[in-house]
Amino acid sequence: MPDSALRRGLRRPRTMIGLCIVAVCVLLGLLAPVLSPHSPMDQSFDALQRLSLAHPLGTDELGRDLLARVLYGIRVDVVVAVFAIPLGAIAGCALGMLSANNRWYGTLLQRSFDLMLAFTALVMGMLVAALIGTGTPAVVVTVALVNVPLFGRITRSAVMTQLSRDYAVAAEVLGVSRGRLMLRHILPNSVDALIVQAALSFSMAVFIEGAMSFVGIGVRPPNPSLGATLKASINFLGQTPAYSIAPMVVVTLLVLGFTLISDGLNQALLKR
Amino acid sequence: MTHLNAHAGTAADPVLQVQGLSTRFHTGRGTVRAVENVSFDVRRGETLGLVGESGSGKSVTAMSLLNLVREPGNIEAGHILFRGKDIVALSNKELRGIRGNGLSMVFQDPMSSLNPIMRIGDQITEAIHGKERTTAAQARERAVKLMKLVGIPDPALRLADYPHRFSGGMRQRVMIAMALANEPDVIVADEPTTALDVTVQAQILDVLADINRQLGTAIILITHNLGVVARSCDRVAVMYAGRIVEQARTADLFADPRHPYTQALLAATPRLLASRAHALMPIEGQPPNLADAITGCAFAQRCHFAHAACQEQPPTTQLDDRRFDCWKTASGEPLPPLPRHRSQGPEAVALVRAMPVAEDPQSRTGLVPPLLEVRDLVVRFNVPSTSLNPFAPGRHLHAVDGVSFTIDRAETVGLVGESGCGKSSLGKALMGINPVTTGQVVFDGKDVTQLSGEQRQWVRRQLQMVFQDPMSALNPRMTIGDALAEPLIVHGLCKGAAQVQARVGELMQLVGLDPAVATRYPHEFSGGQRQRVVIARGLAVNPKLLVCDEAVAALDVSLQAQVINLLKDLQARLGLSMLFIGHDLASVRYVSDRILVMYLGQVVEEGPAETLTLQPQHPYTVSLLSAVPEPDPVTEASRQRIMLGGDLPSPLDPPSGCRFRTRCPVGPLHREGRERCVSEQPALMPVAGSPGSKAACHFAGEMTLAGATATRVIPLHESKELIPT
Numbered sequence: 001m002p003d004s005a006l007r008r009g010l011r012r013p014r015t016m017i018g019l020c021i022v023a024v025c026v027l028l029g030l031l032a033p034v035l036s037p038h039s040p041m042d043q044s045f046d047a048l049q050r051l052s053l054a055h056p057l058g059t060d061e062l063g064r065d066l067l068a069r070v071l072y073g074i075r076v077d078v079v080v081a082v083f084a085i086p087l088g089a090i091a092g093c094a095l096g097m098l099s100a101n102n103r104w105y106g107t108l109l110q111r112s113f114d115l116m117l118a119f120t121a122l123v124m125g126m127l128v129a130a131l132i133g134t135g136t137p138a139v140v141v142t143v144a145l146v147n148v149p150l151f152g153r154i155t156r157s158a159v160m161t162q163l164s165r166d167y168a169v170a171a172e173v174l175g176v177s178r179g180r181l182m183l184r185h186i187l188p189n190s191v192d193a194l195i196v197q198a199a200l201s202f203s204m205a206v207f208i209e210g211a212m213s214f215v216g217i218g219v220r221p222p223n224p225s226l227g228a229t230l231k232a233s234i235n236f237l238g239q240t241p242a243y244s245i246a247p248m249v250v251v252t253l254l255v256l257g258f259t260l261i262s263d264g265l266n267q268a269l270l271k272r
Numbered sequence: 273m274t275h276l277n278a279h280a281g282t283a284a285d286p287v288l289q290v291q292g293l294s295t296r297f298h299t300g301r302g303t304v305r306a307v308e309n310v311s312f313d314v315r316r317g318e319t320l321g322l323v324g325e326s327g328s329g330k331s332v333t334a335m336s337l338l339n340l341v342r343e344p345g346n347i348e349a350g351h352i353l354f355r356g357k358d359i360v361a362l363s364n365k366e367l368r369g370i371r372g373n374g375l376s377m378v379f380q381d382p383m384s385s386l387n388p389i390m391r392i393g394d395q396i397t398e399a400i401h402g403k404e405r406t407t408a409a410q411a412r413e414r415a416v417k418l419m420k421l422v423g424i425p426d427p428a429l430r431l432a433d434y435p436h437r438f439s440g441g442m443r444q445r446v447m448i449a450m451a452l453a454n455e456p457d458v459i460v461a462d463e464p465t466t467a468l469d470v471t472v473q474a475q476i477l478d479v480l481a482d483i484n485r486q487l488g489t490a491i492i493l494i495t496h497n498l499g500v501v502a503r504s505c506d507r508v509a510v511m512y513a514g515r516i517v518e519q520a521r522t523a524d525l526f527a528d529p530r531h532p533y534t535q536a537l538l539a540a541t542p543r544l545l546a547s548r549a550h551a552l553m554p555i556e557g558q559p560p561n562l563a564d565a566i567t568g569c570a571f572a573q574r575c576h577f578a579h580a581a582c583q584e585q586p587p588t589t590q591l592d593d594r595r596f597d598c599w600k601t602a603s604g605e606p607l608p609p610l611p612r613h614r615s616q617g618p619e620a621v622a623l624v625r626a627m628p629v630a631e632d633p634q635s636r637t638g639l640v641p642p643l644l645e646v647r648d649l650v651v652r653f654n655v656p657s658t659s660l661n662p663f664a665p666g667r668h669l670h671a672v673d674g675v676s677f678t679i680d681r682a683e684t685v686g687l688v689g690e691s692g693c694g695k696s697s698l699g700k701a702l703m704g705i706n707p708v709t710t711g712q713v714v715f716d717g718k719d720v721t722q723l724s725g726e727q728r729q730w731v732r733r734q735l736q737m738v739f740q741d742p743m744s745a746l747n748p749r750m751t752i753g754d755a756l757a758e759p760l761i762v763h764g765l766c767k768g769a770a771q772v773q774a775r776v777g778e779l780m781q782l783v784g785l786d787p788a789v790a791t792r793y794p795h796e797f798s799g800g801q802r803q804r805v806v807i808a809r810g811l812a813v814n815p816k817l818l819v820c821d822e823a824v825a826a827l828d829v830s831l832q833a834q835v836i837n838l839l840k841d842l843q844a845r846l847g848l849s850m851l852f853i854g855h856d857l858a859s860v861r862y863v864s865d866r867i868l869v870m871y872l873g874q875v876v877e878e879g880p881a882e883t884l885t886l887q888p889q890h891p892y893t894v895s896l897l898s899a900v901p902e903p904d905p906v907t908e909a910s911r912q913r914i915m916l917g918g919d920l921p922s923p924l925d926p927p928s929g930c931r932f933r934t935r936c937p938v939g940p941l942h943r944e945g946r947e948r949c950v951s952e953q954p955a956l957m958p959v960a961g962s963p964g965s966k967a968a969c970h971f972a973g974e975m976t977l978a979g980a981t982a983t984r985v986i987p988l989h990e991s992k993e994l995i996p997t
Binding site for chain 1: 703704705728729732733735736737739740741744745746747748749750758759762763806809812813
């Protein structure tokens with residue numbers, strides 16, 4: 001049974017569509033060297049070209065191949081998501097469990113979560129960039145930090161719900177230690193809400209990477225990133241509209257894909 | 273009060289006819305045949321009982337009657353004839369004309385059936401939509417009249433109140449008033465008293481009986497409680513696996529059941545007035561899954577009298593006024609008596625060696641100190657003030673207020689009381705789940721309220737608990753094998769995986785489960801089996817005392833009997849002591865040696881189980897006993913009923929002096945010169961002439977269970993089955 005709900009969630013049409021979209025995007029990113037003959041860094045004199053056979057998506061203002069830049073840009077997003085979300089989730093989960101177990105820590109942690117939520121992702125990003133400098137690590141740290149209070153709160157409320165159920169009381173009566181109670185009983189029963197949040201966080205990671213690179217505190221040029229490409233394209237919207245379309249579509253697809261997965265899982269796992 | 277034949281003159285005049293009704297639910301996992309070929313008539317002015325256990329299709333039948341079945345459900349076949357029209361075939365507009373006007377419904381949970389943000393008066397007037405237009409003043413007047421009819425005090429004043437100002441019983445009265453708003457011919461009441469306390473249940477049943485008698489409204493009373501049927505119904509239809517297996521006049525059905533399921537259900541139901549020496553007879557096995565096609569008799573697999581013919585659909589036998597579907601009785605012969613309950617079989621006995629047997633003959637004589645002694649226990653909860661003033665003092669709720677009692681070795685003590693009396697808080701305080709505010713809990717000579725660390729773990733091995741809802745008491749993500757192994761590992765009782773596994777197997781056998789199913793998850797078991805697992809888990813650490821908190825309340829009658837018998841059996845074989853907490857006196861009485869009765873946080877009476885149920889001393893115990901409906905129409909008809917007025921006072925603000933005085937039939941509200949009850953709190957004092965009994969009443973023994981109750985102390989199981997027609 002433990003995973004039948006998850007399996008049911010994964011089999012929902014909505015989740016399937018989301019998974020397909022994400023899989024295609026990730027595959028494109030992974031196959032970037034195969035799919036694109038050009039390196040994303042190679043500059044040429046053919047700046048701002050329209051779609052052509054040589055450059056299927058055209059080139060940017062420095063004559064770099066846009067297809068290559070978009071495909072390699074996906075890789076950055078995948079790296080950010082894969083590193084940052086587990087980091088944020090684990091930290092948030094641990095703090096959330098701690099806050100559900102002790103009234104004093106609990107209050108303190110809850111208020112610090114509130115404080116962290118008060119910073120929008122971008123302001124948080126600026127803070128991080130100021131402290132450790134711009135670049136991919138800054139994006140990873142920002143995404144992780146933004147996720148800590150989100151996972152923290154969800155874990156806390158899920159743990160509190162489970163703690164009030166009879167099986168938790170029964171475990172206590174049987175003399176099960178607090179740590180074992182948390183890890184063996186409460187956490188496995190709280191994991192549903194966390195899975196849903198994780199899927200949602202993936203779409204948020206793409207979004208935050210885009211936003212940070214867009215304002216120039218994310219991935220450092222000349223490295224390719226979807227957000228940075230989008231930012232650069234703004235200046236040439238009138239001349240080559242095709243420039244902005246590709247990164248826009250990919251960002252939208254990634255966000256949509258992860259949101260659909262989260263939504264589908266949510267229906268199967270949480271709304272019983 | 274009895275009206276068994278009150279409407280004999282109009283008996284032949286059906287107001288609602290159900291013919292061959294089948295309702296099915298088309299789910300992803302197949303078609304569930306919730307109601308299958310159900311036919312019955314409701315006659316003008318009668319009360320028809322529809323009884324069955326959970327999943328028998330009685331509620332779906334009720335929904336079908338009003339054509340309220342929604343996706344994925346569908347009425348597949350049959351006719352419901354009402355006022356010459358077939359309800360199944362009506363359009364939504366025509367249905368609206370009938371619902372509320374001709375047929376109306378009262379639901380189980382009065383807490384969620386009223387709109388919390390609408391005044392009661394508005395909700396009742398909204399239900400009034402007669403043919404002629406009514407002015408606001410007329411509607412208001414009618415609402416007041418309806419509220420008076422269902423016994424709501426000060427109706428004109430209460431019109432402006434919101435639902436949260438009403439207690440559960442009062443809300444159910446409002447629901448009934450709304451159902452009556454347009455003078456329907458038939459009221460369908462779906463478990464109208466299941467969510468209510470037994471004294472309030474008695475009030476609501478009385479209201480329904482009054483309506484039935486005064487207005488001639490026919491009532492279809494859906495319930496799982498055979499006592500309710502015996503008390504209120506003229507005729508009964510028994511449902512099993514979506515079919516009606518038997519219908520008859522109430523007296524006939526109880527005296528001479530013609531379907532083995534009816535007979536088995538009667539034998540499994542705990543009674544207040546039967547001898548305790550007879551074990552309840554559980555119905556072995558489980559009801560069939562309605563998603564599977566059933567050929568032949570649905571009850572055949574659990575039936576004592578099943579034979580080859582039962583593989584085929586049994587014929588419907590019509591005999592005078594009754595109908596039943598059974599091969600055994602098709603000839604018109606009555607059913608033979610049920611064979612005696614067999615023991616659980618040899619596999620359960622093997623374990624006794626492994627467990628300490630602590631039957632100490634000296635314990636009863638008082639030479640050995642009791643296993644558990646509770647002295648002046650107080651459990652207090654802080655309740656946040658509702659005042660807007662931030663400096664207002666917080667309030668205290670005394671859930672348990674000065675309770676003292678003892679439990680001897682190998683003794684079972686029952687603890688009964690209505691919801692909110694503090695019985696569960698007391699049990700949890702003993703287990704160390706609720707903090708003890710003041711007082712002592714002395715277990716085996718040690719005060720366990722003062723323990724910490726190492727010694728706390730020791731106490732946890734001595735005291736274990738069984739919970740009300742076995743589904744929530746088991747971790748859904750853990751196999752039951754792991755759940756049973758956990759206490760063994762935590763307390764280091766077994767070394768090595770092999771030993772743990774062996775012990776888990778033993779435990780499962782002890783409670784009558786096959787050790788092979790240890791790898792399954794809780795949702796794969798039935799309610800009764802899950803409760804066995806919970807009991808086995810409690811027993812894993814060889815406790816000396818088992819606290820059972822409403823351990824059978826969530827189970828169906830047939831499973832309830834299984835669990836009660838198991839507990840009694842275990843108690844006898846393992847020398848366990850038990851505290852059996854419950855609200856149902858009949859089932860508590862079966863298990864307990866002594867019973868404590870609680871009211872608003874205090875023990876009002878204590879005594880040996882038999883004495884307490886037959887010669888109660890405290891007026892509250894007397895009222896409680898008389899409110900419990902006995903599954904026997906003869907007793908019910910002749911029994912003196914004491915109706916308690918009003919509701920339980922708030923435990924936040926208990927009455928001064930005797931806490932029961934505001935509802936007491938012999939208290940200051942009903943008798944002159946009882947100022948003492950107001951000013952002085954009665955102590956729990958021994959009752960003269962009744963060894964072991966104590967009561968907390970200044971006028972203990974003044975009120976008695978009169979007449980019929982005391983004389984009918986015969987073992988009903990034996991006599992019942994043998995009564996010839």
